[in-house]
Structure formats: structure tokens, C-alpha cells
Amino acid sequence: MTKSLHSVYLRTLMILMLLLPLPAFSQEDRIVVGSKNFMENKLLAEIFAQLIEARTNLSVERRLGLAGTQVCFEALRTGAIDLYPEYTGTGLVSILKQPPTGDPRTALNVVRAEFLQRWDLWWLNPLGFENAYALAVPRSRTAGIPLRTISDLVKIAPSLTGGFGYEFINRPDGLPGLEIRYGLAFQRVQAMQQSLKYQAAAAGEIDVLDVYTTDGRLAVYDFVVLEDDLHFFPPYEASGLIRGSTLAEHPELGAVLGLLTHAFDDKTMRHLNYRLQEGGEPPDVVARDALSALHLFTSDAAGTRPVSHQEGLFAYMWSKRTDLGGRIIEHLTLAGLALGLGILLAVPLGLLLERQQAIAEPVIRGIGLTQTIPSIALLAFMIPVFGIGMLPAVIALWMYSLFPIVRNTYSGLRDAAPQAVEAARALGMTEWQILHWVRLPLAAPVIMAGIRTAGVITVGTTTLAAFIGAGGLGVPIVAGLQMANTTVILSGALPAAALALVIDGVLGQVETWLRPRGV
Amino acid sequence: MKLPVMSVRGVSKEFGPGVRVLDHVDFEVVKGETLVLIGESGSGKTTLLRMFNGLTHPSSGDVRIHDKPVRIQDPINLRRRVGYVQQDAGLLPHWTVEENVGLVPLLLGWESEQRTSRVHALLNLVHLDPQQFRARYPIELSGGQRQRVAFARALAADPGIVLLDEPFGALDAITRHELQRQFLSLKQRLNKTMVMVTHDVDEALQLGDRIAVLKEGRLLQIGTPVDLLNAPVHDYVVQLLRHRSHGVFS
Numbered sequence A: 001m002t003k004s005l006h007s008v009y010l011r012t013l014m015i016l017m018l019l020l021p022l023p024a025f026s027q028e029d030r031i032v033v034g035s036k037n038f039m040e041n042k043l044l045a046e047i048f049a050q051l052i053e054a055r056t057n058l059s060v061e062r063r064l065g066l067a068g069t070q071v072c073f074e075a076l077r078t079g080a081i082d083l084y085p086e087y088t089g090t091g092l093v094s095i096l097k098q099p100p101t102g103d104p105r106t107a108l109n110v111v112r113a114e115f116l117q118r119w120d121l122w123w124l125n126p127l128g129f130e131n132a133y134a135l136a137v138p139r140s141r142t143a144g145i146p147l148r149t150i151s152d153l154v155k156i157a158p159s160l161t162g163g164f165g166y167e168f169i170n171r172p173d174g175l176p177g178l179e180i181r182y183g184l185a186f187q188r189v190q191a192m193q194q195s196l197k198y199q200a201a202a203a204g205e206i207d208v209l210d211v212y213t214t215d216g217r218l219a220v221y222d223f224v225v226l227e228d229d230l231h232f233f234p235p236y237e238a239s240g241l242i243r244g245s246t247l248a249e250h251p252e253l254g255a256v257l258g259l260l261t262h263a264f265d266d267k268t269m270r271h272l273n274y275r276l277q278e279g280g281e282p283p284d285v286v287a288r289d290a291l292s293a294l295h296l297f298t299s300d301a302a303g304t305r306p307v308s309h310q311e312g313l314f315a316y317m318w319s320k321r322t323d324l325g326g327r328i329i330e331h332l333t334l335a336g337l338a339l340g341l342g343i344l345l346a347v348p349l350g351l352l353l354e355r356q357q358a359i360a361e362p363v364i365r366g367i368g369l370t371q372t373i374p375s376i377a378l379l380a381f382m383i384p385v386f387g388i389g390m391l392p393a394v395i396a397l398w399m400y401s402l403f404p405i406v407r408n409t410y411s412g413l414r415d416a417a418p419q420a421v422e423a424a425r426a427l428g429m430t431e432w433q434i435l436h437w438v439r440l441p442l443a444a445p446v447i448m449a450g451i452r453t454a455g456v457i458t459v460g461t462t463t464l465a466a467f468i469g470a471g472g473l474g475v476p477i478v479a480g481l482q483m484a485n486t487t488v489i490l491s492g493a494l495p496a497a498a499l500a501l502v503i504d505g506v507l508g509q510v511e512t513w514l515r516p517r518g519v
Numbered sequence B: 001m002k003l004p005v006m007s008v009r010g011v012s013k014e015f016g017p018g019v020r021v022l023d024h025v026d027f028e029v030v031k032g033e034t035l036v037l038i039g040e041s042g043s044g045k046t047t048l049l050r051m052f053n054g055l056t057h058p059s060s061g062d063v064r065i066h067d068k069p070v071r072i073q074d075p076i077n078l079r080r081r082v083g084y085v086q087q088d089a090g091l092l093p094h095w096t097v098e099e100n101v102g103l104v105p106l107l108l109g110w111e112s113e114q115r116t117s118r119v120h121a122l123l124n125l126v127h128l129d130p131q132q133f134r135a136r137y138p139i140e141l142s143g144g145q146r147q148r149v150a151f152a153r154a155l156a157a158d159p160g161i162v163l164l165d166e167p168f169g170a171l172d173a174i175t176r177h178e179l180q181r182q183f184l185s186l187k188q189r190l191n192k193t194m195v196m197v198t199h200d201v202d203e204a205l206q207l208g209d210r211i212a213v214l215k216e217g218r219l220l221q222i223g224t225p226v227d228l229l230n231a232p233v234h235d236y237v238v239q240l241l242r243h244r245s246h247g248v249f250s
């Protein structure tokens, strides 16, 4: 008796021991490097990652292209990532919500002290360049006007159109603050996607744009970058932001990443960014070259072929087939898991609601609210709770899939052939028999139509999973958007669209199969 | 006097305040008779009929079957013992003729062969060739054929009581006559207690052993066709009988 109990106990314990340490072990020697979803940040993350791989025994997991500061910071704070490249100005204004300061040293000291104290997050030594905001004007627009500083711009601004990024328009250290400090007022302000501004300015559609001082395109476009004569823009020194607990566990990281102190100046960075943005070279290749140039490791000189804009789409996709194949599998896994879980919850819920008509409408309307949350916002909400990667993505997609399925299940069952239901009841079927033999078979095509809608929505929305590091076909789309490279965008968008069509077709076929004969 | 198989005592029905659909209705149905409920559209015929198998309950008064209030009977058991033909046949669209007719036997747990032979016998009874019709779906039948299937389905488990709600309702005159003729001959052979709803006075006079006339939820008169013809107690009954196309005894 005691013995058998003992052995059961032991066995359970052994199974638990096998299961539990797994995540712990795998995390132990692995550093998760994150980045935001723009090129320079990805490059810096890649530089961190390659340096760690070259100079320590740690392995590196890359979570590049997370959607913006908030997502990255939350991921770091909650331990979903260990390290990502950040800018002191962003830390000060966007994260700490403090008023901008003009002095780089003060900015660094403030964020260092505050981040350490509040979250045990460490700002490493600055990398040596600033990626600050600046205003630029195409030289063609300055003809005859002496335009060197922002103060010069103030006088002619009332006749100019500004084209600015969404973030710039909303940040206190962006346009709103600038307008106050300089008394600047444009005739019109146009919100624009980062990658379109340059072309729009060159085409004369906008007269003034916000630029980053390290933007590679400044080398190609003939723009006058205006001097910030009143020192409004806060310093944006780039640096690594790392978890204190990660540093404590792997002290060597501090020393290795310290090798990058003041390693890059603005000009070098602009050149590297140029290769990424205009040359279409992948960040890992550019990172390798940058580190080689610093003699921090020897380059294999392997190098991936850069993506030229002229290259045929299908040739490009063919050359990337292994990568795209993997993305498709990731995409289908994410969408499939979300849809599967959606069916598992929504169909029984619809059945339940059909039996509880009184609460049905409010519940369905409540679930309908999920549809109104912008998907990117929903993904962002997931991060503090579920971190980044597959889990939060599946949960968010799952929430989106519920509504069409619940609604169709409920209304399909409720409205299923009322005369037939009446006859079934009159002849002595129990409510369960009516459900099983009459309502469900007659409602099956309607339920399936709901599943089909959910399937198509899910496959489409899964492209956004890339923003929280869950992979899928959104990865090339997001990368292509940043590089303003249609070929790369399409290499993700086309398979995604094709998948949606295939899913629609397959589920439509299932719908036909499920339609009972005689109906 | 025979014990009534069904009785309706002081039955009123209101769907919400002020919406009175039945108003103090009293009558009995005795074993083996066919009682026809006649009245214009909206007079409460269907509502009354549905009280016999517990699909609707009276707001006041009570409906009894074999002297036991319907309200306290297990509805599932009751309904399996009472045949029902719905106003529009009410066949399950995704079930074949054979499955539809075999529905109640299935619910009662009959063996499969037993069900099949019963279904075949019933299809023959309602003049449908089993070989030709058993595998068809309702959508593949004419209106008259659908009504026959619904009638066969109501008889499947050999219930003592059969309720019919305008079984020959939406049919052309010829089919209607044919079915009424067949019904009459079946009625004599089967010896069931039946309540049939109609709004057709010829049908009532031809098929009913007794006729109950409903108007706006009130029972105006109940009696044999001869009683009604010879001694109508209400102007409305006189009016109603004037609409007949030919006398029963002509």
C-alpha cells in the first residue's frame, strides 16, 4: 500500500522534474535580443547578437521587428527579451514621460538612474551616434531663400506644407513641442508613412519633412537639414538597454557589449543605414561588415545577395523559397491554432446561448466588441500579460476568430427550419434530440460559413503577428515596408493572399459537404 | 356513455395581457370519433389543437387526456403516443421519407427491421409506393405526397389519438378530394380518436363525426353534421353552412 503510493508519488515527481526544468535550462544560456521595427534598430540588434555569438558562449535568440517602443520596452521589462537597442531621448520622453532636455550627458544620466531604480534596466555605454529628429527641406524649395536654421523656416512656414510621421506629429518632443518653442505654424500638416515622405518631398508634394539624422537617404536626396538653433530636439544617443538580471547572470555581456562604446559616429551610421535602406541588404550582412570593420571579428565574407528593386518578383521569391516556406508554415500554425481554439470555444458557446436566449444578444454583442479593437492595438495589449512571440499572437488571433463563429452558430441554430423543429418537438423528440438531429445538421452550413469567415479573417490578421515577434508571412511584409521595397512586401503579401483564398476555398468545400441532402 | 378520451374544460388562452385567443372553451372527444374544429383564420384552432400534446398550455381551465391533465403528464412520452400532422406537413427536410415516417418508432427504440417493415406498410396505406418513395427527400415530393408522408408519420407508432392541423390545406381541389376520400376509408379501418382542424365547411361535414365551430376563440356550437344543419344555434353557423358547395346528404 505505502509502497505503491510511494511509487506513484515518485513517478509524478519525476515527470514534473522532467517537465519543469526544460524552459529553465533552455533559457539559461540563451540571450533574447529584441529590436524595434525599423532598419537601424534591427541592425544594432543584429550587431549585438553577432558580437555576443562571436565573443561569448551564449546562444542568441533574435526577436527583431517588434512594433515600436512600447512593445519593446514592455517585452524587456517583463523579461520576454533581455536586450534591445534604445535611444536616450526615447527613454526620457516616451518611457519616463519627462520633459526633454537639451544636454546628452544629462539625458543619459537621468535615464540611467531612473531605469536602474525603477526596473533594474541598464543603459550600456553610448554607441557613439545620435539618431535625433531634424527638419529637412528639399533644396529645390529653398531657391532664393536663405534657409539654414529652423528659425529661418519659421518666417516662411505659413506658406509651406509639412509631411510628418505619425509618431512625430504626436510626440511632445516632436511637432507639438517644436511649434511651441519656435512659434512654428505650417499652412498644412500631412501625416505620412515614414518611407513615403522622401518621395513625396522630392516630388514637391510636401515642403518640409521630419528626418532622422542617421537616415541613409540623406546621402541620396538633396535635402537641407535645418540646424536646431534653439536646441529643442532632445539628444537621441543610441545605446543597448539590458536587464539587470541578465547582466548579473552573464557578467561577460557587459564587457563584450562594452566593446561597442563610441564605435559608430553619425556618418558611419548613415552609411550603414544607406546599405540597408537603399541597397536592400539584410541587417545580418551589414552587421557582419560593421563588426569586421571594427576588427571585432573576422568576416566570413559570405554575404547574402542584396535585394535589388529591379529583380523579378518570382525570381526573388524562388531564391527565398526556403525562408518563405518556413514563414508559410509559421503562418498556418498561428492561424490554425487560433482558428482551432476559436472553434473549440465559439461553437459550444453558440450552442449554450441558443439555450439561454435571454443572455444571448448581450453576450454576442460583447464578443462583437473585440472586432472593433484595432488588431495592432490588441496585439500590443497582449504583451504585458503574455510577453511576445507565438502565445500572445495566438491569443489575440483567437479573440478575433470568436465573433463570426459564435454569431453564426447561435443564429444558425435559432433560425434553423422552425417548422421542422416544431414537428420534431410535437412528435416527442427531447430538446437534445432536436439539437442533435434537427438544429445542428440544418445549421451546419451556417456555422461552417461563420468558421470560414473567421478563417479568412484570421489568415489575414496573422500577417500582423510579425509585429510581436511571432513570425509568419508578416515578416517579409514588415521588412519590405521599412525598405520601401515592393518586391519584398509582395513576397509576403502574395502568399498570404493566396493562403486566404485557399482557406476560403477549402472551408467553402467543407461547407458544401456539410450541407445535408434535401436542403 | 363512453368515457371521453379527451376533454377541454373552461379553457382560456391569452398571449399577453388583453390578447385573448381562446375564451372558456368546453367540449369532449369520445373514443373512436373524429372531431372537426372549424373556424376562420385566427379563430384559435391551432392553439387549441396544440394543447392536446402539450405544445401550448391553457392560461386557465384544463385539458385532459384519459382524464389526466396534460399539464402534469410527461410531455415527451405523451407526444410519442399522440400522432400529429402539422399545418404545413413539417417534414424534416434533411431526412428521407423513410426516416421521416420512422421517426417516432426510432424515438421509441424499435429495432431497425421492425421500423422498416412498419414504414413500408404505412407508405402502402397512404398509397405511396415504398420502392419509389422511401429514399426521397421532402423537397423531391409534391405537396400532396408530402401530406401523405406526414399522415403516415403520425400513424407510425400506432397512436390511439391523432391530431391533424389542416392536413389537406394547401392542395388543389382534385388532390384534396382524393386525399379526403382516402382519409374517409382509412378512418373507418383504423378506428382512431382524431381531432382535425379545417376551415373548409365541406371537409368538416364530410369527415367529421362531430363538428365544433370556433369564432374569435369562443365555441359557438358542437354537434353532428345533422345537428348543425338542422338546428344551428348561431347566425354565424348558419352563415358558415351556407358556404358549403353541396349538401352531405344530397
Ligand SMILES: Nc1ncnc2c1ncn2[C@@H]1O[C@H](COP(=O)(O)OP(=O)(O)OP(=O)(O)O)[C@@H](O)[C@H]1O
Pocket (backbone or CB within 6 Å): B015, B021, B039, B040, B041, B042, B043, B044, B045, B046, B047, B048, B087, B199
Ligand atoms: N405564440 C403566440 N403569441 C402570440 N399570439 C399568438 C401566438 N400563437 C398564436 N397567436 C395568435 O392567436 C390567434 C389564434 O391563432 P391560431 O394559430 O390558433 O389560429 P388558427 O385558427 O389556427 O388560424 P389559421 O386557420 O390561420 O391557421 C391568432 O390571432 C394568432 O396571431
Ligand SMILES: [Mg+2]
Pocket (backbone or CB within 6 Å): B045, B046, B047, B087, B165
Ligand atoms: Mg392554424
